[in-house]
Amino acid sequence: MPRLSLPDFLQGPAEAPILDVRAPVEYTQGHIPGALSFPLFSDEERARIGTTYKQMSQEKAVLLGLDFFGPRMSQMVKQAQKLAPHKQVRVHCWRGGMRSGAVLWLLELAGFQVQLLNKGYKDYRQWVLQEFGKPRALLVLGGLTGSGKTDVLQALAATQQPVLDLEGLASHKGSAFGSIGLPPQPTQEQFENDVAAVLATLPDEVPTWVEDESRTIGSVHVPTSLFTQLHSSPLLVLEIPREVRVRKLAEEYGRHDPAALAASILKIRKRLGGLATKEALAAIGEEDMEKMVSLVLDYYDRTYSHGLEGRRVVRVTSETADPLVNAELVQQAALRAGFLAPTPSEQANPNS
Numbered sequence: 001m002p003r004l005s006l007p008d009f010l011q012g013p014a015e016a017p018i019l020d021v022r023a024p025v026e027y028t029q030g031h032i033p034g035a036l037s038f039p040l041f042s043d044e045e046r047a048r049i050g051t052t053y054k055q056m057s058q059e060k061a062v063l064l065g066l067d068f069f070g071p072r073m074s075q076m077v078k079q080a081q082k083l084a085p086h087k088q089v090r091v092h093c094w095r096g097g098m099r100s101g102a103v104l105w106l107l108e109l110a111g112f113q114v115q116l117l118n119k120g121y122k123d124y125r126q127w128v129l130q131e132f133g134k135p136r137a138l139l140v141l142g143g144l145t146g147s148g149k150t151d152v153l154q155a156l157a158a159t160q161q162p163v164l165d166l167e168g169l170a171s172h173k174g175s176a177f178g179s180i181g182l183p184p185q186p187t188q189e190q191f192e193n194d195v196a197a198v199l200a201t202l203p204d205e206v207p208t209w210v211e212d213e214s215r216t217i218g219s220v221h222v223p224t225s226l227f228t229q230l231h232s233s234p235l236l237v238l239e240i241p242r243e244v245r246v247r248k249l250a251e252e253y254g255r256h257d258p259a260a261l262a263a264s265i266l267k268i269r270k271r272l273g274g275l276a277t278k279e280a281l282a283a284i285g286e287e288d289m290e291k292m293v294s295l296v297l298d299y300y301d302r303t304y305s306h307g308l309e310g311r312r313v314v315r316v317t318s319e320t321a322d323p324l325v326n327a328e329l330v331q332q333a334a335l336r337a338g339f340l341a342p343t344p345s346e347q348a349n350p351n352s
Contacts, residue, residue, distance in 0.1 A: 003118035006127055009090055012115055016088035019080070021103045022121065026094070030189030032124055033197045036083055038076075038091075040099045041068055062098070069102060076103070077110040084112070092117035092124075125189075128196040132223040136199070138164075139339055140230055141330060142212035142308070143238035145175060145300040146245030146293070149211045151323035152238070152330065159327070162208040169194045172218030175300065176267040177253065179218060180260050191220040207339060212237075214307070231311065234339050236330050239317045246297065248321045250289035258284050261292070271299055314339075 004012075010032075012018075019038035020031050023046040027037040041049065045068045053061035080089060089112055093099035096119045104114045117123070141149050150167060157163040171185045172178040179185070186194065202208050212235060215221055222230065253261060261284050269277040276295050283292035316333045318326050334340040 002114075003096065003116050004090075005118055006123050009092070009115065009117045012090050013088060015084075015086040016090050016113075016115065017084050018090045018092070019083070019103070020121070021091060021093050021099050026121075029187055030125075030193055032092075032121070033194055035092075038079070038083070038103070040076075040093070040103055041065070065098075065102075073106055076106060080107055080110070080112065087111055088113045088115075090115045090117065092120050094120050095122050096120035124193075128192055129223075131196040131199050132192075132225040134199075136202070136229060137204075137207040138230060138233035139207045139209050139334055140212045140233050140235045141209055141238070142235050142304075142313075143240065144245060144304055145297060146249040146321070147238040147240045148248060148321040148323055148326065149238065151321075152326045153209060153211055155323040155327035156209050156331070161331075162202045162206060164195070164198055164202065164208050164210040166195065166213055166222060167211060167217060169198065170217040170220050172220070174213060174217050175264075177261070177264040177296075180253075180256050180264065185219050188220050192223060195223070195226070206341075207334075233312075234314065234334075234337065235308070235311050236314045236316055236333055236339075237308065238326055238330065239315055240321055240326075241319060242297070242301075244319070244321050246290050246293050249293040249297075253293065254287075254289045258287075265292075265296070268296075268299065272296070 009018075018032055018035040020027050020035045021038050021040045023039050023041055023043045024037060025043045025046075027035075027039070031037070045065075049061050049065050049068075052064050081087070083089075089107060091100050091103050091107070091114055093103075096117055100116055100120065104116050107114050141152060143149050150165070150173070153163050153165055157165075167173055167178075169186075170191055171182045173182070185191075210230060213222055213227075213230065215227055221227075262281055265272070265277060265280050265284070272280065272295070276298070280292045280295045283289070283295065314333055314337050316326075316329050318329055320326070331340065335342055
């Protein structure tokens with residue numbers, strides 16, 4: 001059967017969707033970004049086949065699999081026709097074995113053009129882990145909580161600067177309040193897949209902007225090799241007045257459910273201390289978001305400042321949390337420090 005290498009498989013035509021024929025639980029744990037779940041077996045069926053293989057024989061396991069596969073062949077062809085109206089698909093399972101081979105046979109019989117991933121999702125996962133170890137030029141954007149770092153990253157991306165938004169990919173803002181208003185976080189495996197997919201699209205000739213992160217972002221962690229590179233890269237720290245940060249955070253959190261805010265306060269009550277926790281909860285009840293934010297910032301400011309020790313830091317002072325203003329300020333600071341090369345227009349007009 002025709003098999004494609006991973007690069008050729010991933011670069012296949014857009015009209016040929018990737019069909020992941022593994023069981024739903026495998027897909028949920030982690031899948032190629034953009035792939036569609038097209039399971040050959042249910043979770044229970046996969047478990048039964050595996051047990052039969054281990055306790056009886058491969059032959060009996062194959063026969064059991066055929067018992068499950070046979071009655072649903074027509075349904076699978078109809079589903080594939082809906083997912084791929086151009087009748088072109090890319091198919092993979094875990095190792096490029098019998099499951100993807102069976103689906104390839106079925107869909108080719110139904111008139112589809114099928115491309116099969118050699119070595120399956122297992123090969124994709126190996127590629128993902130290797131992607132984190134590649135040396136990269138990073139520019140790390142730091143700053144105390146409420147500095148608007150994510151907004152600045154988005155402003156940089158809007159000017160065609162390469163950006164890696166780890167918090168966006170993690171669906172979490174990093175703090176105890178980080179999950180409020182966001183969708184559920186991905187699994188660790190899916191987070192790694194999504195990060196690697198973005199890394200693979202970034203240019204090598206210019207540095208990539210990334211927000212300063214701790215090792216964990218909510219329930220997921222930054223892969224060790226990438227985290228090491230992040231913490232050894234130049235760090236540009238936005239310094240925004242405390243009162244500006246308090247107003248910004250109070251406005252943001254004021255739009256959210258008070259119960260969710262209170263639950264987040266309780267997550268860090270041991271670090272805040274009993275009195276500060278009591279006062280912060282009371283402030284939420286009184287709808288005094290600025291007081292609540294100010295109490296919490298005392299803890300987060302101390303924690304972040306301690307984490308700057310021993311790192312290469314360029315401080316960028318601003319009186320506003322306006323992301324457009326601050327994106328320009330950090331770019332200019334990076335140019336002055338030699339972290340970014342000037343564009344041809346900047347070389348021609350060095351005082352512009």
